Amino acid sequence: MLDTIAPSLSRLPPVQSDSLLALIALCNADPRPEKIDVGVGVYRDGAGGTPILRSVKAAEQKLWAAQVTKSYLGGRGDIRFAQALRPFVLGRHAGDDRIDEVQTPGGCGALRLGFQLIKLANPDARVLLGIPTWPNHPPMAQGVGLELSNYPYYDRDSTRIRFDEMIAALEAGRPGDVALLHGCCHNPTGADLDAAQWAEVTRVVVSRGLMPFVDLAYQGLAKGLEEDAAGLHGLLDACDEVIVAQSCDKNFGAYRDRVGALFVKTGGRDSTATAMAHVLQMAREMWSMPPDHGGAVVRTVLDDAELAADWHVELGEMRGRINQVRATIAAADPRLAYIAGQYGMFSMLPLTLPQVIALRERHAIYMADSGRFNVVGMADEALDRFIAAVVEALDA
Ligand code: LMR
Numbered sequence: 001m002l003d004t005i006a007p008s009l010s011r012l013p014p015v016q017s018d019s020l021l022a023l024i025a026l027c028n029a030d031p032r033p034e035k036i037d038v039g040v041g042v043y044r045d046g047a048g049g050t051p052i053l054r055s056v057k058a059a060e061q062k063l064w065a066a067q068v069t070k071s072y073l074g075g076r077g078d079i080r081f082a083q084a085l086r087p088f089v090l091g092r093h094a095g096d097d098r099i100d101e102v103q104t105p106g107g108c109g110a111l112r113l114g115f116q117l118i119k120l121a122n123p124d125a126r127v128l129l130g131i132p133t134w135p136n137h138p139p140m141a142q143g144v145g146l147e148l149s150n151y152p153y154y155d156r157d158s159t160r161i162r163f164d165e166m167i168a169a170l171e172a173g174r175p176g177d178v179a180l181l182h183g184c185c186h187n188p189t190g191a192d193l194d195a196a197q198w199a200e201v202t203r204v205v206v207s208r209g210l211m212p213f214v215d216l217a218y219q220g221l222a223k224g225l226e227e228d229a230a231g232l233h234g235l236l237d238a239c240d241e242v243i244v245a246q247s248c249d250k251n252f253g254a255y256r257d258r259v260g261a262l263f264v265k266t267g268g269r270d271s272t273a274t275a276m277a278h279v280l281q282m283a284r285e286m287w288s289m290p291p292d293h294g295g296a297v298v299r300t301v302l303d304d305a306e307l308a309a310d311w312h313v314e315l316g317e318m319r320g321r322i323n324q325v326r327a328t329i330a331a332a333d334p335r336l337a338y339i340a341g342q343y344g345m346f347s348m349l350p351l352t353l354p355q356v357i358a359l360r361e362r363h364a365i366y367m368a369d370s371g372r373f374n375v376v377g378m379a380d381e382a383l384d385r386f387i388a389a390v391v392e393a394l395d396a
Helices: 019-029 054-066 079-093 104-123 137-143 163-173 196-208 230-238 270-286 293-302 305-331 334-341 353-363 380-395
Strands: 098-107 128-133 146-150 178-182 210-218 242-247 259-265 344-346 372-374
Touching: 019 079, 054 293, 054 305, 079 098, 079 230, 079 242, 079 259, 079 293, 098 104, 098 270, 104 137, 104 210, 104 242, 104 259, 104 270, 128 137, 128 163, 137 178, 146 163, 178 196, 196 230, 210 230, 230 242, 242 380, 259 270, 259 293, 293 305, 305 334, 305 380, 334 380, 353 380
Parallel strands: 128 146, 128 178, 178 210, 210 242
Antiparallel strands: 098 259, 242 259, 344 372
């Protein structure tokens, strides 16, 4: 008989599953009908649902009627989709031919490609990550072999950005290191840099020769499309090299369709073309060609004046609800007042892990272990109950 080698798959170590995905599963398994899911970042309206946007549904109908083939589009996916994002993602830089873009499967696809491009160009680059940041940032950067280095970002107890410490840590960065920044609606804290802070970060990025990598997953859900990209636009004014991971999953409510784009700026048109050729090769190795439907829908909305106008209205409604729920929670207790001054779907509550778990067990309220909660995770009718349970936990 031939000697056999034990299959190596059976020797794989166990995996610490992603905390947010684990939370979704935990909440789904809870049979209590009154459960409140403020875990994952999905917009819910006053009735507690996440309906498909009117503009998206209309674009899907238009697409269904017009689309005659599902043949391949090529590695760039729907070229017009990513181009149509340029006016609002890049603003006054939309005409800059040193910036090119490619469709990706969600913001995650763009992040992964961006990290991989950095690893290829500068294998010794470290990724400077704020503490805290979105839990999927560190494994994505490490997954391509990049080293991480942290910068302090937010103090949960004082509810303030640790700005001086952040700047000091960025000042200690090495040329070529990557400054990973949240464009707006900081995940998980909701604490966004103001204009003066963006200007200071930009100054340090330039003076230290850092590579800014902006994660822009919630544009339009803080103050408005233009305002939410103002920090990015300032970086584009000042820096020859910028990478942007963009997502339409939230601002078009297209979560499961995984709609995103990677934007790359280098110092010249030719170097951008070379960088993009590498990006397309890497995408080819991972997913070959991006899924089409979501990108085609977004493109259909943006290319139709009426649908685009309706999308702006719907985006404004989502933003308005986020900010109105924030104001309601903030008004309920002085310890929650800071929530009105933060942006996007998330804020962090100053709760210990046992308090977070007690909220789950006693009140069927599901938030991340860190105390991060989705301010628009619950229906209007559940808001008072949520606030009362949180205040009770804070008093305990
Ligand atoms: C979140 O942070 O809840 C969202 O970005 C969803 C995800 O993939 O984690």
